[in-house]
Amino acid sequence: MKKILPPKFFQKPASAVARGLLGKIIVRKSGRKIYKIMIIETEAYLGEKDLASHARFGRTKRNAVMFGEGGCWYVYFVYGMHWLLNAVTENKNYPSAVLVRSGVLLGKNRRIINGPARITKILKINGRITGKPISKKSGLWIEDWGVKISRIKKSPRIGVEYAGVWSKKLLRFTLQERVI
DNA sequence: ACGATGATGAAC
DNA sequence: TTCATCATCGTA
Numbered sequence: 765m766k767k768i769l770p771p772k773f774f775q776k777p778a779s780a781v782a783r784g785l786l787g788k789i790i791v792r793k794s795g796r797k798i799y800k801i802m803i804i805e806t807e808a809y810l811g812e813k814d815l816a817s818h819a820r821f822g823r824t825k826r827n828a829v830m831f832g833e834g835g836c837w838y839v840y841f842v843y844g845m846h847w848l849l850n851a852v853t854e855n856k857n858y859p860s861a862v863l864v865r866s867g868v869l870l871g872k873n874r875r876i877i878n879g880p881a882r883i884t885k886i887l888k889i890n891g892r893i894t895g896k897p898i899s900k901k902s903g904l905w906i907e908d909w910g911v912k913i914s915r916i917k918k919s920p921r922i923g924v925e926y927a928g929v930w931s932k933k934l935l936r937f938t939l940q941e942r943v944i
Numbered sequence: 945a946c947g948a949t950g951a952t953g954a955a956c
Numbered sequence: 957t958t959c960a961t962c963a964t965c966g967t968a
Binding site for chain 1: 961962963964965
Binding site for chain 2: 841
């Protein structure tokens with residue numbers, strides 16, 4: 765049974781969504797091609813108080829979508845060349861999100877895709893999808909195939925050394941099963 | 945270990 | 957308007 769995750773799935777605290785997304789399948793329809801990636805690594809960003817989050821600046825042009833209802837995509841550009849894919853979580857005016865860091869590309873070329881910028885490259889995602897709903901309508905959605913999760917590793921988030929105590933919090937979640 | 949490469953937010 | 961910084965990656 766394959767179920768599309770509904771908006772409600774995302775309208776919870778980001779750390780719960782980040783764990784819940786492990787083993788779920790991102791489906792991307794681009795032209796007549798379909799790409800599927802099973803999520804195996806995520807990071808949670810917890811709101812304006814989280815000094816590692818873009819939300820720490822308050823509402824800005826870039827991060828405005830994080831302040832909306834959970835269940836939309838937040839895609840942004842970093843380091844002059846990379847797009848990063850996030851799912852907005854929680855409810856309106858609570859700017860939290862989950863970054864998709866790694867996954868398993870399914871199909872003939874099954875392999876592990878490590879790193880958030882590689883995920884967006886494979887799925888042909890850029891800033892045009894930011895603010896759109898996580899549903900078939902936007903051509904990018906997430907399915908639950910009932911994959912069983914037995915062990916999740918927690919570790920500090922990557923690339924946020926500047927964030928003081930927030931850089932040490934265990935908000936990075938990695939699926940520990942053998943997956944390939 | 946480091947450079948590529950450009951948007952972003954803050955300071956002036 | 958200028959400046960340092962950045963939720964990274966490929967090459968070394």
